[in-house]
Amino acid sequence: MLTAYTADQVRDAERELMARVPEGSLMQIAATGLAAVCARLLPSVYGARVALLVGSGDNGGDALYAGARLAARGARVEAVLAGSRTHEAGLAALLEHGGRIADESALDAADLIVDGLVGIGATGALREPYAALARRAGEADALVVAVDVPSGVDAGTGEVAGAAVRAHVTVTMGACKTGLLVDPGAGFAGALEFVDIGLGPHLPDADTGALTGADVADLLPRPVAESDKYRRGVVGIVAGSESYTGAAVLAVGGALRAGAGMVRYAGTSAPVAQVRAAWPEAVITELDGPDLGGVGRVQAWVLGPGLGTGGFARELAAQVLASDVPVLVDADALTLAAGERALLRRTAPTLITPHAGELSRLIGVPGARIEAARLEHARRAAAELGVTVLLKGSTTVVAEEDRPVRVNRTGTPWLATAGTGDVLAGVAGALLAQGLSCYDAGSCAAYVHGVAGRLAADGVPLVTTDVVAAIPEAIRSLG
């Protein structure tokens, strides 16, 4: 599990640690690690042109000391001093090893730019001249390495309020920051490198976490000798309609591929015909009216993809949500719930899987604001609605009250195509039926779905059925 922390959490931990170690030693460890990453990225340190963007705080100090180390190895290091003050000892070290102070044109000729404008001490959008320097760094041909966080990205949330440095690599000190994992910030961070400064014992419970492949492999249920199809988990799927048949096929496919012992599908004649043709494994109930009485027992439900929002759909939704088993609520069922919040008031666990537009209707916040501050709104929805929230999009996050938000690090923008959410719903529903909690089912499903998306796309456009087909390989790849 990768864990991440807010700026305040890291600052408090640093304060505790600093009280026990010689002054300045943490910065030396940080700068040594930073210089080592920079050296690895350069074909040759000797003769390389390195430009340092230096702000007024300790983030700039890290950059200056790292620059001094690179200068000592023969790099031509130039520092662009952006702040009203500069870390004096760091600057002295740089000058002593042959570095020099330069103006911003140093960025244009650099092989490597080190962004030490601001780190966890930043507040609000970057001010001038920092913002202009961040933009200029983005226009340069150089590799860009951010110190601790890309300047302009909020370390605690990933929000980007104005200009920000777009880094190829971010070298983060002491602990990963939440803002490096969540878009839009994650998109500015590039590859993450971690420098251990001994903060571990001083850190509180994590703010956010990201599952690794090994974590998901441990959490995914595997059949044992005594397993039978019922004990492996039966998932009921109420999805699709006369107008939207594909959603049913995709959700059933996701659930079957994610290892449900049995998938029971209930729908009207058109989606039933499609599901029957695509998935002979599915156990099907064709509905004449809005009554799920004949479907049989299930351990979890998936409700909503392509279901429609009329009276028939509302009746089915009410029956599913009145059940005493976990329910995954997606798509049209979320629209129904937005108009009738009481539908979500249940005693059994509920996992909702909105994209920003659907969450917007549920909590009355514009979609663009949700996209800009995904963590805040996923947390808020979980608290307000008393459910587990899987917020889809560029960074999928899973929020549940009193638990660190799980941030998904797999996936690809190629997944932004119709129907992929239906597959995700099927996968997560199958995991719920197999006994995983909403929190684990949601985060494992997002992980596997993201890997399947990457395998299916592999640099070219995918179609949603490719994602379903790639699920077995995605699960195999977990190790």
Ligand SMILES: NC(=O)C1=CN([C@@H]2O[C@H](COP(=O)(O)OP(=O)(O)OC[C@H]3O[C@@H](n4cnc5c(N)ncnc54)[C@H](OP(=O)(O)O)[C@@H]3O)[C@@H](O)[C@H]2O)[C@@H](O)CC1
């Ligand atoms: N503590 C430790 O042991 C270790 C710390 N480490 C390192 O220190 C970093 C934290 O250093 P920090 O606390 O000095 O803050 P930092 O991020 O450099 O910037 C703060 C200054 O920036 C300015 N400023 C703020 N907002 C701004 C804005 N929007 N736009 C423009 N300017 C803005 C403001 O300056 P002012 O405006 O007052 O001139 C403020 O004073 C941390 O990220 C890590 O890299 C590592 O070495 C490990 C050991």
Ligand SMILES: Nc1ncnc2c1ncn2[C@@H]1O[C@H](COP(=O)(O)OP(=O)(O)O)[C@@H](O)[C@H]1O
């Ligand atoms: N920019 C993006 N980057 C990565 N994944 C994305 C992006 N946009 C959408 N996705 C993923 O694609 C899927 C789309 O689901 P959804 O919005 O429900 O679409 P649909 O209703 O057509 O199935 C989700 O898993 C979502 O996380």
Ligand SMILES: [K+]
């Ligand atoms: K920085």
